[in-house]
Amino acid sequence: MPPSVTSVTTQADIDREIGALRATGGPQPRLDYPPYRSSTLRHPTQSPVLADPEGAELWAPCFGRQDVADDEADLTIQHAGEPQGSRIVVAGRVTDGDGRPVRNQLVEIWQANAAGRYWHQRDQHPAPLDPNFTGAGRCLTDDDGGYRFTTIQPGPYPWRNHLNAWRPAHIHFSLFGTDFTQRLITQMYFPGDPLFDLDPILQSVTDPKARELLIAGYDHSLTAPEFSLGYRWDIVLTGTHRTPVEAS
Amino acid sequence: MTAPGQTVGPFFHLGLPYAGGPDLVPPGHPDAIRLHGRVLDGDGIGVPDALLELWQAGPDGNVPQSAGSIHRDGWTFTGFGRAATDADGHYTFTTVEPAATDPGRPAFFAVTVFARGLLDRLFTRAYPPAAEVLEDDPFLSALPAGRRATLITTREDRGLRFDIRLQGDGETVFLTYPRQAT
Numbered sequence: 001m002p003p004s005v006t007s008v009t010t011q012a013d014i015d016r017e018i019g020a021l022r023a024t025g026g027p028q029p030r031l032d033y034p035p036y037r038s039s040t041l042r043h044p045t046q047s048p049v050l051a052d053p054e055g056a057e058l059w060a061p062c063f064g065r066q067d068v069a070d071d072e073a074d075l076t077i078q079h080a081g082e083p084q085g086s087r088i089v090v091a092g093r094v095t096d097g098d099g100r101p102v103r104n105q106l107v108e109i110w111q112a113n114a115a116g117r118y119w120h121q122r123d124q125h126p127a128p129l130d131p132n133f134t135g136a137g138r139c140l141t142d143d144d145g146g147y148r149f150t151t152i153q154p155g156p157y158p159w160r161n162h163l164n165a166w167r168p169a170h171i172h173f174s175l176f177g178t179d180f181t182q183r184l185i186t187q188m189y190f191p192g193d194p195l196f197d198l199d200p201i202l203q204s205v206t207d208p209k210a211r212e213l214l215i216a217g218y219d220h221s222l223t224a225p226e227f228s229l230g231y232r233w234d235i236v237l238t239g240t241h242r243t244p245v246e247a248s
Numbered sequence: 249m250t251a252p253g254q255t256v257g258p259f260f261h262l263g264l265p266y267a268g269g270p271d272l273v274p275p276g277h278p279d280a281i282r283l284h285g286r287v288l289d290g291d292g293i294g295v296p297d298a299l300l301e302l303w304q305a306g307p308d309g310n311v312p313q314s315a316g317s318i319h320r321d322g323w324t325f326t327g328f329g330r331a332a333t334d335a336d337g338h339y340t341f342t343t344v345e346p347a348a349t350d351p352g353r354p355a356f357f358a359v360t361v362f363a364r365g366l367l368d369r370l371f372t373r374a375y376p377p378a379a380e381v382l383e384d385d386p387f388l389s390a391l392p393a394g395r396r397a398t399l400i401t402t403r404e405d406r407g408l409r410f411d412i413r414l415q416g417d418g419e420t421v422f423l424t425y426p427r428q429a430t
Contacts, residue, residue, distance in 0.1 A: 027249065027250065027252060028250075028252050028253060028368055029252055029253060029254065029255075029367035029368050030367065031366065031367050031368060033367060036255075036365070036367065038364055038365030039365050039366070039367055040290075040365075041289040041290035041291055041293075041365070041414070041415060042289050042290070042295065042363055042364075042365035042366050042414050042415065043365075043366065043367070043414070043415060044370065044414060044415055044419055044420075044422055045415055045416070045419060046395075046419055046421075046422075048370075048371075048422045048423055048424035049391065049421050049422070049423055049424070050423075050424055050425070050426065051373075051387055051423045051424070051425060052387070052425075052426065053425050053426075054349070054350070054353060055305055055311065055346075055348075055349035055350065055353065055355075055356065055358075056303050056304050056305050056311045056327065056346070056349065056356075056358050057303075057358050057425075058311075059311045059313065060303075061303060061312075061317055061326060061327065061328035062312075062313050062314060062315045062317075062326070063315050063317060063318065064315025064316065065315075066315055066316055066318075066319050066321075067315055067316060067317060067318035067319055068318065097250060097427060106318075108263055108264060109263060110259065110260065110262040110263025110264070112259075118259040118262060119262055120258075120259040120261060120262050122258055122259065123258075123259060134262070135262060135263075136262050136263040138318075172254075172256065172257065172259075172260070172263060174263070174264060180303050180358055180360075181371065181425040181427070181428065183301070183360055183369060183371075184251060184253055184369075185253060185254070185256050185362055185369060186251055186252060186253050186254040187254040187257075201254060201255060201257075201367070202254075204254075204367045205252040205254075209249070210249065210252050211252070213249060213250075213251045213252060214251065214252060214254065235251050236249060236250050236251055237250065237251070238250050238425075238427050238428050239427040240427070241425065241426065241427060
């Protein structure tokens with residue numbers, strides 16, 4: 001069907017759809033969430049089948065110092081020059097559903113630059129790339145489950161879900177636990193962003209208390225004078241299915 | 249309270265795939281097999297922006313606990329791999345066939361699916377086709393036959409084929425585990 005004026009979906013249309021689905025899901029995102037148009041043909045229609053984890057599912061892959069160099073946690077030193085934008089520290093703890101720290105485990109992040117542009121062939125919107133900022137980093141959690149990245153405050157950016165759609169600024173996070181069933185990929189948002197209510201990806205988590213878990217807190221204790229601002233974001237994974245053995 | 253998942257979005261290639269990610273063993277390894285297939289949407293069209301993770305026991309039935317999945321040394325089997333789909337929705341891992349971790353249980357690959365348009369990851373299992381074990385398995389035999397078939401790989405000359413249908417006819421069985429809230 002050729003595009004016509006009447007077929008254009010506006011933010012007001014999306015707002016109505018989001019409104020109609022409020023509090024209809026649980027603490028995880030609804031996979032079937034029509035306001036996020038790309039989900040239409042990509043969400044399963046059958047309920048997931050409950051399985052008792054066994055074999056490899058009871059363990060998580062291990063990562064070590066050979067996998068992740070210390071300086072991969074600083075996204076501002078990957079090129080010859082200083083990246084544009086506000087330097088920030090994002091730090092927090094990864095714990096499991098029983099409150100135990102997830103130790104020595106891989107955390108990966110990727111994000112847009114200060115102008116809201118990704119270093120990715122597919123992002124062609126007219127905002128500048130920054131030759132000094134790629135926007136990907138990794139670290140291993142410490143013995144207390146702590147992680148810490150130095151990066152640049154990402155910008156919000158437009159996308160084509162509907163007319164004049166904008167994503168709130170966010171950092172993508174990839175996390176592992178101590179068993180594979182805890183695997184999580186999510187997005188961290190910044191406090192007070194006016195785009196939260198308009199964003200079908202964040203609003204796919206229809207429980208407001210669960211959405212709050214994706215929003216970092218400003219933390220002045222993480223700032224450095226005349227250098228960087230700081231945000232704290234703690235992440236709770238699901239519980240493990242294996243009795244943990246404390247490292248000696 | 250557990251953090252909600254969110255989609256990997258369209259730009260995950262920036263942060264997740266890495267050199268050697270799909271090769272759990274080098275393609276020249278004497279026991280190397282290809283585990284491959286397509287990720288398909290509800291219209292049967294290949295999903296060009298999906299990412300799969302593979303996690304498995306080795307041919308000895310042990311679950312590896314060795315680091316080195318990101319910077320592979322070519323000799324250490326870590327049991328973990330990551331592969332993005334191509335423009336046709338096709339993915340390929342080079343690996344070895346897992347053995348059962350427990351006597352009488354069927355061997356399987358644990359598979360996690362991420363994609364643009366998929367708001368949270370999906371877990372599934374890819375079982376090598378070993379009829380006698382699979383028929384007796386309580387988990388598999390509790391599934392309707394048509395659905396059970398979606399979890400069983402097809403044996404090929406040099407490996408195994410496993411297509412993943414996100415939606416519709418032949419929709420793959422996806423899993424949840426006791427400690428997950430949905």
